[in-house]
Amino acid sequence: MINALRGMKDLTFEESERFVHIVTTAIGISKKYGYSYIETPILEETKLFRRSVGESSDIVGKEMYQFEDKGGNDVCMRPEGTAGVVRAFVQAKLDRRQNEKFKFYYYGPMFRYERPQKGRLREFHQFGCESFGEGSVYEDFTIIQMIGDIFRALGIGYDLQINSLGCPECMPPYRENLINFLNDCKDELCEDCNRRIGTNPIRVLDCKNKTCQSLLADSPKLITSLCDGCESGFEKLVQLLKSENISYEVDTNLVRGLDYYSKTAFEFVSNEIGSQSAIAGGGRYDKLVEFLDGKPTPAVGFALGIERIMELVVMPNIEREGYYIGAMEEGAIDSLFPLASKKRVTDKVTLEYSPKKLKAHLKGADRVNARYCAVVGEDEFKDGTIWVKDLVEKQEFTINKSEF
RNA sequence: GUAGGCGUAGUUCAGUUGGUAGAGCACCUGUUUGUGGCACAGGUUGUCGCGGGUUCGAGCCCCGUCGCCUACCCCA
Structure with a gap:
């Protein structure tokens, strides 16, 4: 791996x-x-x-x-x-x-x-x-x-x-001032700070070392210069x-x-x-x-x-959205594609390609957090309808495919 | 670069003085021939990071190594 x-x-x-x-x-x-x-x-x-x-x-x-x-x-x-x-x-x-x-x-x-x-x-x-x-x-x-x-x-x-x-x-006059101050106490400053006196004395100011910080309490402040x-x-x-x-x-x-x-x-x-x-x-x-x-x-x-x-962001609540569409028998799968295309113009659609029992489809709809579960079963396939359940309101109805 | 902690199932973790690996969650099936989240019952899941050593025997002990995490330094 x-x-x-x-x-x-x-x-x-x-x-x-x-x-x-x-x-x-x-x-x-x-x-x-x-x-x-x-x-x-x-x-x-x-x-x-x-x-x-x-x-x-x-x-x-x-x-x-x-x-x-x-x-x-x-x-x-x-x-x-x-x-x-x-x-x-x-x-x-x-x-x-x-x-x-x-x-x-x-x-x-x-x-x-x-x-x-x-x-x-x-x-x-x-x-x-x-x-x-x-x-x-x-x-x-x-x-x-x-x-x-x-x-x-x-x-x-x-x-x-x-x-x-x-x-x-x-800044430059202050910098000189600070360098003088630092040189006066350089023996007590840490190794890094001693190096910084030559390279970037300003950065000595935010050294985390405690002894350095206590020495710096009396250092000249840029804000007053x-x-x-x-x-x-x-x-x-x-x-x-x-x-x-x-x-x-x-x-x-x-x-x-x-x-x-x-x-x-x-x-x-x-x-x-x-x-x-x-x-x-x-x-x-x-x-x-x-x-x-x-x-x-x-x-x-x-x-x-x-x-x-x-890790600090407060995310908006995620709500159920869109459709999960599936069929219960193999022969009905093809007929789902036009339905999915139609819904995808405005909604999120998850299309399941394998025939499954109704219960498995409902679980599938939960898994993708769909608002509606739409399934073509044996009866629906025969008479050209589709069964739709609103998983939030828990209401279900069967409609003609043309109305979907 | 330095220091400390940790590597065991998909995930979070347990694992006794060394005796050949377990739990919750997740997943699958069923209870329900077409109704999800809940409940109950059952089931699947492992190079115990890797390599070597000690031992009759190592997840456990020793050495090495790799990886992850945390901190120093510095910064977003």
């Missing part, structure tokens, strides 16, 4: 229904916010992710499904969605249309070569949105609102954490969230794992799904389009992890 690869899952029955329900719900809501679908390749040139996600990130450093294709190209299965969408945006020269706004949603598989555990797979699926050309913090707020709408529609509770990561004006523009933008975001009664908490240690974020960063978390608690995350990335050779274009986006919210 050949099994799926480690960290890759098949979805069937209830699970695949949950999956589809999440995606269709998210699509419906993002369309109402003006987003349209973008499909981009799963395979991209490796350097796209090196440049966008960032060399210092773990994703690029050790988690990429990277290989050389038969043409000798260094390629990579996408570990996240934003980079490909931005590449597509630039390639289509949408960055030249500076006064226009573009909003795209996408969904599909992402790949990271990690050790699987609860809520973390090697192939997982994200639904995401990217909004280009709108630099206003109103858009940051609108996206957070939209995610809230999606979770509400799915019946999912969450906590919202927000932070500001600053901009090219205020923001430039005027970033600070007023963050205040505006907070004010909008308050006025719409969206509860949030400011987490000064919230650092997105990807290098391209600036200003607003947010994460939706759930405490019901184990240690991998982030169910959606995103933020603003005003510099990424130029990083990828486009004209400067502000942008903000998010992604939600479909597998992580699958």
Whole structure:
């Protein structure tokens, strides 16, 4: 028997229904916010992710499904969605249309070569949105609102954490400040953090190590070092969230794992799904389009992890639906096909090809959760009728086939 | 990469100091020559993950290996 690869899952029955329900719900809501679908390749040139996600990130450093294709190209299965969408945006020269706004949603598989555990797979699926050309913090707020709408529609509770990561004006001085602070206590910081001082000092902030966390209590906070523009933008975001009664908490240690974020960063978390608690995350990335050779274009986006919210979704009740059609003797089977075709115009139909006793047909109808069980038995076959039972109302009747 | 837990029927699991494998659910049949879900009765289902070792004898003990789960790291 050949099994799926480690960290890759098949979805069937209830699970695949949950999956589809999440995606269709998210699509419906993002369309109402003006987003349209973008499909981009799963395979991209490796350097796209090196440049966008960032060399210092773990994703690029050790988690990429990277290989050389038969043409000798260094390629990579996408570990996240934003980079490909931005590449597509630039390639289509949408960055030249500076006064226009573009909003795209996408969904599909992402790949990271990690050790699987609860809520973390090697192939997982994200639904995401990217909004280009709108630099206003109103858009940051609108996206957070939209995610809230999606979770509400799915019946999912969450906590919202927000932070500001600053901009090219205020981030570098803060970064220097932080490096100085970290160097002063580097002997007490863990091994990983010592490495991060050189590679990505900001990420020391969300180290899980307890000694590190206690040392960091006195560290300089970016939120109090923001430039005027970033600070007023963050205040505006907070004010909008308050006025719409969206509860949030400011987490000064919230650092997105990807290098391209600036200003607003947010994460939706759930405490019901184990240690991998982030169910959606995103933020603003005003510099990424130029990083990828486009004209400067502000942008903000998010992604939600479909597998992580699958076990949180409250599914609508499933009700009996459609028809189960069968016959009790071999000779009547052929006559069922026109009936099935007619009903399939409007209803779900399950057609049984083997003759069976009535009891077996009724059980078959239960099994496929049909509302009606329609059977041609010996008598019905003789006089051109069909017996139909409503399995919910428990009413039955025999009608001419032409009336079916 | 590291650590812990677990691999027995389709599924969830039990299996005593080692003595040749069991239960619930599911499935099939019947009670009902044409009335489902409920009830009752009966029945089918196994490479005990794989390989080796110890033993008269291994699901159980030992060694190895593969797989799954959880956690660290990181993130959706």
